[in-house]
Amino acid sequence: MEKYRAIPAGYMTVGELAKKMGTTVRALQYYDRENLLKPSALSEGGRRLYTDKDMINLHQILSLKSLGFSLEDIRGRLISLDTPEDVANALTGQAADIEKQIRVLSETLEDIGALRQEVLQMQTVDFKRYAAIITNLRMKNEQYHLIKYLDDKMLEHCSSAIGRESAAEIIEAYKRLSRQAAEYRASGVRPDSEKGIKFAEEFWSMIEKFTGGDESLLPNLIEVESLAEAKQAKGGGDSDSQNRAAANLFIGSSLDAYFKMRGIDPFGINSEKGEKK
Numbered sequence: 001m002e003k004y005r006a007i008p009a010g011y012m013t014v015g016e017l018a019k020k021m022g023t024t025v026r027a028l029q030y031y032d033r034e035n036l037l038k039p040s041a042l043s044e045g046g047r048r049l050y051t052d053k054d055m056i057n058l059h060q061i062l063s064l065k066s067l068g069f070s071l072e073d074i075r076g077r078l079i080s081l082d083t084p085e086d087v088a089n090a091l092t093g094q095a096a097d098i099e100k101q102i103r104v105l106s107e108t109l110e111d112i113g114a115l116r117q118e119v120l121q122m123q124t125v126d127f128k129r130y131a132a133i134i135t136n137l138r139m140k141n142e143q144y145h146l147i148k149y150l151d152d153k154m155l156e157h158c159s160s161a162i163g164r165e166s167a168a169e170i171i172e173a174y175k176r177l178s179r180q181a182a183e184y185r186a187s188g189v190r191p192d193s194e195k196g197i198k199f200a201e202e203f204w205s206m207i208e209k210f211t212g213g214d215e216s217l218l219p220n221l222i223e224v225e226s227l228a229e230a231k232q233a234k235g236g237g238d239s240d241s242q243n244r245a246a247a248n249l250f251i252g253s254s255l256d257a258y259f260k261m262r263g264i265d266p267f268g269i270n271s272e273k274g275e276k277k
Contacts, residue, residue, distance in 0.1 A: 011041060011049040021058055028058075034071060036078075037061060056081055056090075063094045067101050118147075154220045157212070166209075173206045181247035181254075191253035192261075200258035203251060 007013065018025045031037040032048065037058055039048035050058075057078070064074045079090040150158065158167070180199065189195050211217045259265065 007043060007047075007049060010051060012051075012055075013043075014039070014048040014050065017050045017055060017058065021055065021062065023058075023062060031058075031061065036071060036075060053081060056087070060090055060094065064097065067097050069097075150220060154217055157214070157217060170206060170210050177203050177206065178244070178247045178251075181250040182243045185246045185250040189250075191250055192257035196250075196254040197258050197261060200251075200254035204255060204258065 012020070014025050014028050018028055028037065028048070032039060037054065040051045040054055041049040043049060060078055061074055064077055069077065077093065079086055079093065081087050081090060147155070147158075177199070181203075184195065184199065191200075207221070211221070
């Protein structure tokens, strides 16, 4: 590294670089110690001297740091700037990282807005329920709004007995089966047909996995599903609402046929007397 008695043209001091880039001298000193951004030269008195190329390298560092990357991550992402292609590649990488961060921030903003609406509707402070809503928002569960209707036992089951991985699998299975149910109804598949019975068996297996075989959870699950259907009916005639309504009709009818064929009464209701067993 060259040393200069005076600051030559084309060089700037650490203070000047810090001021131009909106950072601090201490930060630049730290980057030097960490071998992340070394000065191009030193003055005879030991002052760090930087060039315009150093300033572009610093821009890379600060951009990546603002996106939450650690120093080790930044060190691995820094691109040499020896050719126009190098500079273009560095800028392309920064743009891609920023676009990803924008998507993340946009999703976070949507989640915050959704949680705010649910908090206002609940009209109570219930951090356990808030946490469950946030978890389901992050898993992209479109039914997150139904969590406010879960009773304490069901909420405890969802929070502790069902792991995040299992919950994600159940959510994906529910989405897939709901789409299949809407398609079956649209194509005229009978709920009591072989396809309908096979569908109901898979759907019921998903429910049992969700409840862990605890039938005492079913009444609240039925209540929540009824509230969901009522909300969908009230939501109007958009295509999504119509598809969900069609799916729910097929699901209900196929389950009835499945239970009748199996001779089981999973909800503890005597169908002849209309009373709980």
